[in-house]
Amino acid sequence: MSGCEVIIPTTRHAVKVMSITAEAPDIRSVVCLNDSYQALPISAGYDQFVRRPTGIIEKLLGPSAYRVDVSAPITQGDSWQLGMAIAHILKHNNEFVDQGGDTLIWASGEVDSQLRVNSVDHIAAKIESSREILQSSIKNGQKAILLIARENLGDLPDDIISGVTVFGVSSLAKSCEAIGTSMPKQLTVPQTSEMPAKRGKTKALAMLVSLMALLGLLAFNVPFQSLANSYQYEQAGQLRMLRMEMRDIRRQKNWVATNALYFFEIMYLSAKSKKLASAITIQLNAEADANEQSRCRDLNGQVTNAGRLPSLPNSGCNVTFEVMSHADDKIRIWLAAIDRTNANTPVQLLKNGAEIAPGQQFFTPAVAMNSSNFDLIAAISDRDDAAWRSWFDNLADADSIESADLEIDRLTSTGVGIFQARWRPYRELD
Amino acid sequence: MNDKSEKQVSPEDAETAFLMILNARKAFHGALNKQQSKSHISVRQLIRLVTGPQTNDDQALLNQISANFNARRQFRAILNTHALATHQRQAAAASTASQASQHRPSDEFDLYLRASSKDDGLFYLQLAIGETAETDRVSAAEVLFAETQGSFLSIPLPNIIEGLAQIVLPKSHPMIDAFRDPEAEFFIR
Numbered sequence: 366m367s368g369c370e371v372i373i374p375t376t377r378h379a380v381k382v383m384s385i386t387a388e389a390p391d392i393r394s395v396v397c398l399n400d401s402y403q404a405l406p407i408s409a410g411y412d413q414f415v416r417r418p419t420g421i422i423e424k425l426l427g428p429s430a431y432r433v434d435v436s437a438p439i440t441q442g443d444s445w446q447l448g449m450a451i452a453h454i455l456k457h458n459n460e461f462v463d464q465g466g467d468t469l470i471w472a473s474g475e476v477d478s479q480l481r482v483n484s485v486d487h488i489a490a491k492i493e494s495s496r497e498i499l500q501s502s503i504k505n506g507q508k509a510i511l512l513i514a515r516e517n518l519g520d521l522p523d524d525i526i527s528g529v530t531v532f533g534v535s536s537l538a539k540s541c542e543a544i545g546t547s548m549p550k551q552l553t554v555p556q557t558s559e560m561p562a563k564r565g566k567t568k569a570l571a572m573l574v575s576l577m578a579l580l581g582l583l584a585f586n587v588p589f590q591s592l593a594n595s596y597q598y599e600q601a602g603q604l605r606m607l608r609m610e611m612r613d614i615r616r617q618k619n620w621v622a623t624n625a626l627y628f629f630e631i632m633y634l635s636a637k638s639k640k641l642a643s644a645i646t647i648q649l650n651a652e653a654d655a656n657e658q659s660r661c662r663d664l665n666g667q668v669t670n671a672g673r674l675p676s677l678p679n680s681g682c683n684v685t686f687e688v689m690s691h692a693d694d695k696i697r698i699w700l701a702a703i704d705r706t707n708a709n710t711p712v713q714l715l716k717n718g719a720e721i722a723p724g725q726q727f728f729t730p731a732v733a734m735n736s737s738n739f740d741l742i743a744a745i746s747d748r749d750d751a752a753w754r755s756w757f758d759n760l761a762d763a764d765s766i767e768s769a770d771l772e773i774d775r776l777t778s779t780g781v782g783i784f785q786a787r788w789r790p791y792r793e794l795d
Numbered sequence: 796m797n798d799k800s801e802k803q804v805s806p807e808d809a810e811t812a813f814l815m816i817l818n819a820r821k822a823f824h825g826a827l828n829k830q831q832s833k834s835h836i837s838v839r840q841l842i843r844l845v846t847g848p849q850t851n852d853d854q855a856l857l858n859q860i861s862a863n864f865n866a867r868r869q870f871r872a873i874l875n876t877h878a879l880a881t882h883q884r885q886a887a888a889a890s891t892a893s894q895a896s897q898h899r900p901s902d903e904f905d906l907y908l909r910a911s912s913k914d915d916g917l918f919y920l921q922l923a924i925g926e927t928a929e930t931d932r933v934s935a936a937e938v939l940f941a942e943t944q945g946s947f948l949s950i951p952l953p954n955i956i957e958g959l960a961q962i963v964l965p966k967s968h969p970m971i972d973a974f975r976d977p978e979a980e981f982f983i984r
Contacts, residue, residue: 393959404961
């Protein structure tokens with residue numbers, strides 16, 4: 366075979382694939398109109414068709430982003446998938462050409478994640494719109510092959526162009542077989558539905574097979590790579606990337622993947638966040654005051670996480686916080702004290718950070734307590750704070766419960782511990 | 796009174812002269828109005844440009860705004876008010892960094908410019924929403940505006956999917972020059 370040209374038919378045009386270029390992984394795959402720098406509307410769908418976890422091209426061929434140039438617009442639908450997949454495989458096998466090939470492949474069908482070829486609409490109209498190019502191809506001595514889903518064979522028009530070879534296929538592997546190219550072997554997905562059933566199997570054996578199939582299905586759907594990426598991002602302290610990776614997994618809307626992520630979040634990230642939050646103790650130390658010495662010192666004591674504590678006197682006690690680490694490793698702590706007298710305009714009295722080793726402690730600068738509404742927030746992590754410092758700053762500046770909750774979610778969902786205490790005046794009941 | 800020196804004017808001639816004067820005056824005012832309507836840009840037009848749907852005439856109007864000091868000032872104020880997010884000019888140091896030509900970071904959205912591997916002059920301009928931005932609000936963005944070298948540009952954005960929108964541009968597109976101008980500011984709405 367000296368080369369194959371690929372036609373993706375629409376009801377208006379016979380669209381020729383002109384070139385396929387692998388792009389950097391940061392690029393979203395795109396289908397461009399040749400020589401026009403214009404991205405076609407199917408580009409978003411094509412990107413999903415290429416990229417893991419939804420796409421098949423990356424699974425089959427490796428690269429995660431491509432640019433495909435085509436000769437005419439393709440504006441909607443998914444019937445381009447078979448032609449696009451065939452063009453990619455031919456390109457991978459060095460059998461793709463944009464002109465002068467000895468074979469012209471005309472393909473229309475949807476390809477699902479199991480690499481099955483599914484039927485599409487308007488086959489007769491698509492053949493009609495391609496009649497001229499197919500006839501010209503045969504006249505020029507090219508071999509013309511029509512690839513469609515097996516279910517679409519009944520949709521062929523009676524006056525099909527003579528000289529054209531038609532294949533009704535059920536899978537991408539069968540399509541490759543039909544055009545005489547090799548299916549990429551390294552990532553070929555087994556077609557479980559085509560496994561021959563044998564008679565006389567015992568009930569136990571059938572159950573065993575079912576169980577194995579179920580386990581195989583589960584294993585196939587668990588996003589091992591994404592979970593491994595998430596874990597690596599957490600280990601490297603790339604918490605923003607971690608959140609984006611987790612968001613991608615959630616968007617798969619795959620029950621198994623969602624549950625796998627849930628366990629990763631609960632068993633690892635959330636547990637780590639709680640462990641870090643309980644790995645510090647904070648002691649409030651009120652300094653002696655000339656006028657109210659005893660009253661200020663009465664405040665001294667350990668601060669409780671998530672606790673609501675009795676109001677501090679708003680008479681100017683100078684208070685420092687002593688933070689002690691009981692963590693197993695070195696941790697980074699940021700601590701903020703906020704005056705909440707006016708709920709809408711919180712006033713930051715103190716923001717202080719330190720990196721402390723296990724068993725070490727640090728003292729914050731003294732802050733004058735002139736408010737009976739007072740919050741203390743601390744964020745604790747064993748990762749670099751470059752990734753989460755801005756979330757902590759946003760939390761300290763939050764002027765509503767909703768925005769504070771958003772930042773707390775960002776922090777705790779990425780394994781950062783949160784320590785909070787509130788001092789509020791007691792209200793007497795009538 | 797010297798009757799000899801005055802020529803008798805017929806009513807027809809007077810009417811003709813009057814009509815000629817009227818026509819000249821009308822033509823003069825017409826020319827004045829035409830000139831005024833060309834240079835005047837209403838606030839409604841400016842707001843429509845920022846908040847309304849994109850039309851084919853937008854760039855022509857933006858060019859007109861760019862050439863008019865007052866309109867430019869008003870348009871900038873309207874953009875600042877209605878933009879979902881802004882991307883301020885880059886620090887001077889960033890413009891000399893090696894990556895500055897590919898990445899423009901900011902708090903709410905980052906911009907990336909990457910060339911196609913085919914090396915045929917096609918570029919990908921990517922807009923990535925920052926992690927700290929209000930994702931839902933900023934994801935609704937439909938248009939990217941840029942102010943560079945005293946001119947405004949706009950380009951429609953595709954849907955922002957998973958925090959990222961990508962636009963394909965030829966290398967001669969003015970938005971690429973704007974990206975490379977550290978003084979340029981970007982707005983999305």
